[in-house]
Amino acid sequence: MSREFLPVTRAEMEERGIWQPDFVYISGDAYVDHPSFGAAIITRLLESRGYSVGIISQPDWRKKESISVFGEPRLAFLVSAGNMDSMVNHYTVAKKHRRQDSYSPGGQMGLRPDRAVTVYGNLIRQTYKDTPVILGGIEASLRRLAHYDYWSDSMKRSVLMDSGADLISYGMGEHSILEIAEALDKGIPVSSITFVPGTVYKAKKAPEGILLPSFEALSAKKEAYAGSFRIQYENTDPFTGKVMAESYGTKGFVVQNPPAKPLTQKEMDEVYELPYMGTYHPMYEKQGKIPAIEEIQFSITSNRGCFGGCNFCALAFHQGRIVQTRSHGSILREAESYREKPDFKGYIHDVGGPTADFRHPSCKKQMTKGICTNRQCLFPKPCKNLEADHRDYLELLRKLRHLPGIKKVFIRSGIRFDYVNADPSPEFLNELAAYHVSGQLRVAPEHVSDHVLYYMGKPEHKVYEEFLKKFQRANEKSGKRQFVVPYLMSSHPGCTIKEAVKLAEYVRDMGFMPEQVQDFYPTPSTMSTCMYYTGLDPRTGEKVYVPKSAREKAMQRALLQYKNPENYELVKEALLKSGRSDLIGFDKKCLIRPRGGKGKPEKEHVRDFQKKQVNSRENGRKKKSIRNVHKKKSGGR
Structure with missing residues (x-):
């Protein structure tokens, strides 16, 4: 039998003699039947067990009928935002709209909504009130419990509470989705499927296990979130992890079961040797193909x-x-x-x-x-x-x-x-x-300051230097002229302007500008994001410096690409702020040269900058004094 894509229309489903699919899979990505896409793995795995699956990729979330292509599935809707969190897919770390979506036809942006699993889940609920809805994929997985949301700068509830869904299959999902499918096929109500590892469900009462701080407590105190995150991090292991429950007051509890067991090698082989087409669906050919492939x-x-x-x-x-x-x-x-x-x-x-x-x-x-x-x-x-x-x-x-x-x-x-x-x-x-190696080997030292590396969970800088020497010896032995290109990160918790300048000096000494420079992006459910939000290291409870202002983040990033003329003013401001005006000049160790209108010496620019800072602080105090007087006159309102 020749390989073919799974049905994307009712007609294709009926051609197979199927009038009601067992599952309908809704994805924020275009349909790519390749094992690098989670949707392909889950749907092919279900198919291999005899379940029929229809695919709805990138439905128009503004129209209820867009999720009714196949009608109501016999067992459940499966919902994923796609291979990326939809917010990361849509926005840069500066919260600006990205121009291209590599998981959409022709790279077109705007074919999925923000917070896709929540939107899709509610869209289904508007039409199918009682059909089980199972969330999966990275967006649901990393938002399965209360989490800090960078884009709204607030704590958000578990997506299970906001999406109208019944279950979350978190992690990679192969074991849990098959157990869920078997339970539904046996007629077990979705509300009773509370026993599957790698799932999150809603309950009226908390089961035995760890009771995490309530959502109300997490929203009120950042220390509570740091403590809750530490407990969650300590329970990410499938062998030792405990059941954890999070209270939502009168709405009950969100309960996380321990993770599913890792796949054996035999299971891994089976998963990756399913009959994938290995590419995107041909319906995208006229729309410009799928760049991610x-x-x-x-x-x-x-x-x-x-x-x-x-x-x-x-x-x-x-x-x-x-x-x-x-x-x-x-x-x-x-x-x-x-x-x-x-x-x-x-x-x-x-x-x-x-x-x-x-x-x-x-x-x-x-x-x-x-x-x-x-x-x-x-x-x-x-x-x-x-x-x-x-x-x-x-x-x-x-x-x-x-x-x-x-x-x-x-x-x-x-x-x-x-x-x-x-x-x-x-x-x-x-x-x-x-x-x-194709001329350049990309590795990720991320920083050169041991202080920052500690908060990143990365080894000391001398370890990277040792690797560079070993790679150089290996190059000499091969007779090839190849280079290490480092991934570097700015604005990570723990990184002050002084550490950012230190990294810029390292870039200077490398002799070339790095192509890959990344501002730290506080995505859900990472330890660094917890530090960013709380200002605390959840491992120790100690305070951590966090660069949060857009201006400081821009300065830290600009320092890594200090030769770019567009970054001049930001680099200059950063150097003056950190007391490193010695790096403004004509010496080979300087990052930028003086630039001063009518030939004004750079020392005068430094004095002007410092004077502006003093005036800014004085103005701030005056404004605060005026506000206090106004507050007293208005009765403290």
Whole structure:
């Protein structure tokens, strides 16, 4: 039987002899049947178990009939915002609208709503009052309990409370969605499906387990949210995690079951070898195709999960810290299938996952006893039980590059340089430099200040410097001239202007401007976002400096690209504010040159800037005094 896309119209469904689908899957993304898309995995997995599924991609949320393409499903609606949180998809960290949506036809923006799972859920409820609605995907997963919402600068309730949905399948979802489907198929009411790991449900009473602070308490005190987040973070492990409940007053409780167990290698192989079409639905050809497919179409997922533990990353809450892998055979079969595709030119773009070179759990106990709740595998230093071993990954890469028809195998999903350093053998780094880098190796040191790196959950800067030396030696051995391109981040909690200037000086000493510069983006359910909102480190309860004003964030970002003429005034302001006017001048160590109208010396500009600051403070005090007088006259209103 030839492969085909799942039905996207009622006519296609009826051509298969199906008059009522078991499930209708609604997605904020265009329909791409590739295992890099969560919608493809879940729908193909359900299909493999005999369930029929209809796909509604990017329905017009302004029209109720847009979700009635297939009528009412027999078992449930499944709802996802897509591969990205819809707010991150729509807005930059400066809260400006993005110009392109890579998951929509032709890159067109505006084909999904803000807060998509909430909007879709309510849209369904307007028409289908009693049909079960199950939320999934990264947006629902990271908003499954009360969370800080950067775009409204406020605490938000669990999306379960605002979407009209019955359940959330959080995390990667394969185990939980099959258990949910089986329970519904047996006639169990959705309100009684409270026993599935990896799900969140509503209850009138709190079950046994951990009672988190109520939503009312979280909204009233930031300290309460920091404490609640710490408890949640300590219960992200499927082996040791506890049931947690969050009170919403008279509306009852939102209850989170422990995460689903990680997939075995056999299960991973099965998931990634389902009969995917490997591309977007042909209905998008005339609309300009789907931009996101370009980079991932010939990329291979070899693992999932990450024990890296970066505080600004949501992986711990979504995929988890236990690494799961596919077998070599499964990966090789996927690579061999590429040769049959007309667009394949012999280049595999990536073989990896969240971290490419993680091919096994960090230590032997994790697959049976879980991860440590009170320590990290790599931070602040590698754990003594860490198994830093690249031999399996090396063997896999060798097999791939020796396949007939394969010209080059790249690694682009990123490697952990501290993990590479921990490996006593230089073999992996040598072969990486010789065969798997396309001129530039991208890694993520993020910063150079150890103070900032501590709050990021990243290793000390000297670890990165050690890696650079090792990579240089590997380059010399390969006879190639290749470079490390670092990902750098500005405005992370803990980073003052002085630390930002220190990072700018490092950029100066590198001799080139970094292409990838990212302002810290406070996305839901990361430890760094908790720090951003509360001003506290949830690990210790200690206060953390947080750059929040738009002006300071702009200055920190501008410092990383100080050569850009458009950034001149911001860079100058940052240098003066941090007391680093020595970096304004003509010396080779200076970041910018003086620029002063009628030849005014830069020292006068410094004095003018300082005078303006004093005047600004004086004016502020005067305005405050006037407000106090007015307040007294108005009776304190």
